[in-house]
Amino acid sequence: MHIPKYDIFIHPMDLKELKSDIWIDEPLPATFKSGKKRYEIDIAYRGSHIRKFKKKSYHVTFYKPKTFGNAHEIHLNAEYKDPSLIRNKISLDFFADIGTLSPASHHVQISINGKNEGVYLQLESVDENFLKKRNLPLGAIFYAVDDDANFSLMSPIDHETKKQLDSGYEQKIGSKDDPIHLVNFIFELNTTPRNEYEQVISKHLNVEKYLKWLAGVVCTQNYDGFVHNYALYRNGNTNLFEVIPWDYDATWGRDIHGDTMEYDYVRMEGFNTLTARLLDIPTYKKMYAEILASILENQFTIDYMVPKVENLHNLLRPLVLQDPYIKHKIEKFDNEPELIFQFIKDRNQYLLEKLSSFI
Template structure:
């Protein structure tokens, strides 16, 4: 059955590590690391599959800082509605009353630490050459916002880009997790990356009431390339192909929303609530793939070989697992298919909350508790694609092999080398205003959190194999009143080793299950009925166990009184 699922993104807790080799500055280590010129060597180039033009990254200097200058102007332009910069910064969602993004007119320039300079982009420009708006989802309500700059056609391209994403990555005190990930992706075969750059942003607001405005320091951002037709072309891919950004996409054949563009009932807005369209609007290949995936009479091997590139698929999954990016089961990825192919490729997106971020959050916040399933294959069991794929033991074996291959590439030593190349420039901005007073933690935690990053892939690899021993998570349904009984049902779990499974069912007056109403253990089926209950608020849960004693909860959870309870569902008897 199709269930509407809430976002879930939390990883297993890990102990902090002592960095190997030349480590970043950390408590007890007072020597700040120096920039390194070491580069991550490229893995062996694939014979076929997804072949990106890696030369697009050749001029990037991974640890450098670029200085960007943004002048917000009042210039009259009938094509652009006037918005002040303060309106954008004050807004909780970056939108006006009609739900449209607030955009201010700007002059966009590049320069040095001293200001815009001759020979750099936009020097001498006195007229609007772009717009600025808030970007992101939860970050729009942040005191320090992320921004998107859109250059006008007449402005040309900055580094072959017109859409310039400026990400503050405020929850990440290190400010490097995003860039580290994409610097690794640059070197992986069967995978694209995105150009990234640390940038220092200065803003002069001519729409303010200040009669003598000056450039104001907005601190450190990471500029990340926008996946779109321009990006595809720059990377040697097909700009006329299909490109979708997953919003809430579990590879479910949602016929009410996913339709052909020429269907009289086609609703683009509804379609894009599942997947945003960034390329061709011909959805025939997407629908064909989803139809075949839904048809369980077609072996999953045939579906995978026909509609996906195996090397790309397993590389993307293994990289997510080793980097600790759990937030990729239903969104935070792109699907790309060139116009002359029937196959789909996964492209990476959004890694700022990876590399141990949620493990550290779990230590600081009682709300950020971690479910057993939130790592490895079980994390992806919400997806119709991934759950079908890994019911085949041969595919589990293939992912294991890819985990081993990538873990020999994403090493502590290489990660340390990249982190060293970032450290001096990043730390100087993090440890001063304006970023200093807006950090998610005390600044003295910066070096510690920086130091735990290199060991994350090795820890994630251990947890990946441990997780295969547990049954897969599942969803619980809403209880139904049937013939005077209250009937509770849930989905079947699955065990990768084929072990027998039983279910423990319980109802409680509280989400912590300290006051049990009723419970029964060892159920073989996926339903249980109880007599009509008195009016009130209750909580129920189901725990699945295999024959070896390994247990798993459902995907469901309850958040109450600043605490998260995994595998629990609330219901009201009226």
């Protein structure tokens, strides 16, 4: 497999401005070169706490021409706190494998003004092009941008009732009326009586897809994944919401700081209001148990994951040795596959034990 190389050129004055304040969101003009093709782009830092790291992550928008590989925007993630550089990718691929909508991703090499910036993960933007590539109907997409996107009437930030039920979300695409559907969804998922819940929630949510997503979060153990690190897509044909995972580097046995996370840290039932209410319904509880049992037998296994992990690790190793930010950590990089494999073994066994007494 070939790893592409992108050369980015930013005017020195613009680069100085970019480096002067990591919290500036205003994009700056630049040139992007891939092979023999050149593109005029806007570039800005992306993420929140990751902006503080030495190796920055970037959001790139294409303007002339307007698309690159059928994408108008791409995200270039440094994966700086993941010593393996692959947790985000294997997570997003895992979600796709279990039947959940998930962004495509692949590793690339980056240089800025001739300076090697090392290995990055290119992430597909969840937007109208994401839908077109999958032959999906157009519909609204909302990004969960903070912990207010917790499927609750209460804010976990100030522990008060939310002034707006769509707090925590930013609309990426859709009409000005689409937030009304999101507000109605959040209101009804919280206020519908138990005896009416199955009938009402099925008019707002693709429940089977949601439970597959839940199983994916639980297996990969993304602690933030229940109230953050996702997007909502409202299918224009079915009018049902689906959840799309996002930013899954703190998974497979490591947390957001890159430290070890024990295999039993995240419970099988997840952590948000919507999940709790769904699992209170016997039909949905049984459905979740069957979905999770199938994944634990087929995809979340050593046999299934070892080739994926080893192929990526072998592909990236020569480039890690040239990456100015992480080449001194090659020993840690080399130890990561075994840590991931041990996590899968332990997590799989833990979830099987919990599942045995779940129904």
